[in-house]
Amino acid sequence: MSSVIPVPTTTPTVSVSGLRPPSLGAGARGLRTCTVVGTGLIGTSVGLALTARGVRVHLSDHDRGHALAAQEMGAGTVEAPSGQVDLAVIAVPPERVASTLYSCQQQQLAHAYTDVASVKAGPWRDVLAQGCDSASYVGSHPMAGRERSGPRAGQADLFAGRPWVLTPSAGSRPDAVALVRELVDLCGATAVVMTPEAHDRAVALVSHAPHVVAALMAGRLEHAEAGDLRLTGQGLRDVTRIAAGRPALWVEILAANAGAVADVLEGFAADLEEMITSLRMAAGARGPQACTGKEGVVELLRHGQTGHGRIPGKHGGPHTVYETVMVHVGDRPGELARLLACASGAGVNIEDMAIDHTSGSAGVVELMVARGAGDRLATVLGRYEWRCERAAPS
Structure with missing residues (x-):
């Protein structure tokens, strides 16, 4: 039985701590007021999204400067609420979730509570140990973020189309679950129910371990020759982007999910060791041994290709193979806007786009389109004298 399912409007079959969670049907209360505790990237983005949908948002942070910055961004007000709000969103590090929840509940701050920490099993254990009211609390985690942090990095559309995990317990009140579900809807995300343990295993694979791998690869560049780095292309930028x-x-995130992350990295390390062995065989031998080394490299690359093909496509749909049109663009103001204006004449939807800044005063813009649309786009752009190249489907 899968531990990850879209949130239905009736009682789901996924188990939480071995028991059936409450119904996630619509509640009668409705989300009209909210307090966001913690105004970093995620907290401020929640405030921006809710404010844009007409919810009155109150902002709280131990660093008042952060709260004031979020207020200036339009994420809500630093004024304290006059009474109990509908929902409190606790946007603090995982190790502070339980103590913050307990403090908020002692103040009777809200009718229901959720957190947005990036791990769920540890905070849930802490909530129970702290003696918090677990009936009014529903753990959650929006699967969205940026390389930047702090309130100034907040975006109202940060969660649009992204999964947002809910980890209700068997004792969570249905009205509390409904309020958190409404939070997810108002932020434009897609709710998914998981157990805390299943969530932590999943994010170790799809988020936490990839960050470590990106950071380790980027670390190899720290003392690289400047001349070597001038050869950097988009591939290296893609691999190391999240290392920033x-x-x-x-x-704090990695320590809170250390066991699950270490499990993923252990498997990665075994594959890496196998790749090293195969490369050494291919480099230092001739004949059958060199062929064996190359075969080992190919096999590992094939596993990577297959795994990449399992990554969901847009809006969580099936993986889509795109055709890529590579367009040479001068590094001048307005050139990208002119390119997109010309591309609109082809009547082709641009599914994704990447920019590779080459050395000098030019770059390459990769326009990804649905299979079968690449030739039409390249033909139209050619009429406007854009220099185009076709890349293999990706």
Whole structure:
């Protein structure tokens, strides 16, 4: 039985702590007021999204400067609520979730509570140990983020189309679950129910371990020759992009999910060792041994290709193979806008786009389109004298 299912409007079959969770049907209360505790990237983005949908949002942070910055961004007000709000969103590090929840509940801050921490099993154990009211609490985690942090990085559309995990317990009140479900809907995300343990295993694979791998690869560049780095292409930028995240933040995330992350990295290390062995065979031998080494490399690359093909496509749909049209663009103001305006004349939807800044005063823009649309797009752009190249489907 799967531990990950879209949130239905009737009682789901997925188990939470071995028991059936409550119904996730619509509640009667409705989300009209909210307090966001913690105004970093996620908290501020929640405030921006809810404010845009007409919810009155109150902002709280131990660093008042952060709360004031979020207020300036339009995420809500730093004024304290005059009474109990409908929902409190606790946007603090995992190790502070339980103590913050307990404090908020002692103040009777809200009718229901959720957190948005990136791990769920540890905070849930802490909630129980702290003696919090677990009936009014529903753990959650929006699967969205940026390389930047802090309130100034907040975006109202940060969660649009993204999965948002809910981890209700068997004792969670249905009205509390409904309020958290409404939070997810108002933020434009897609609710998914998981057990805390299943969530932590999943994010170790799809988020936490990839950050470690990206950081380790980026670390190899720290003392690289400047001349070598001038050859950098989009591939290296793609692999290392998420390594720009703040180490102080990520060490807390990784420590909170250390066991699951270590399990993923252990398997990765075994594959890496196998790749090293195969490459050494291919480099230092001739004849059958060199062929064996190459075969080992190919096999590992094939596993990677197959795994990449399992990554969901847009909006969580099936993986889609796109055709890519590579367009040479001058590094001048307005060139990208002109390219997109010309592309609109082809009547082709641009599914995705990437920019590779080459050395000099030019770059390459990769326009990804549905299979079968690449030739038409390249033909139309050619009429406007754009220099195009076709890339293999990706």
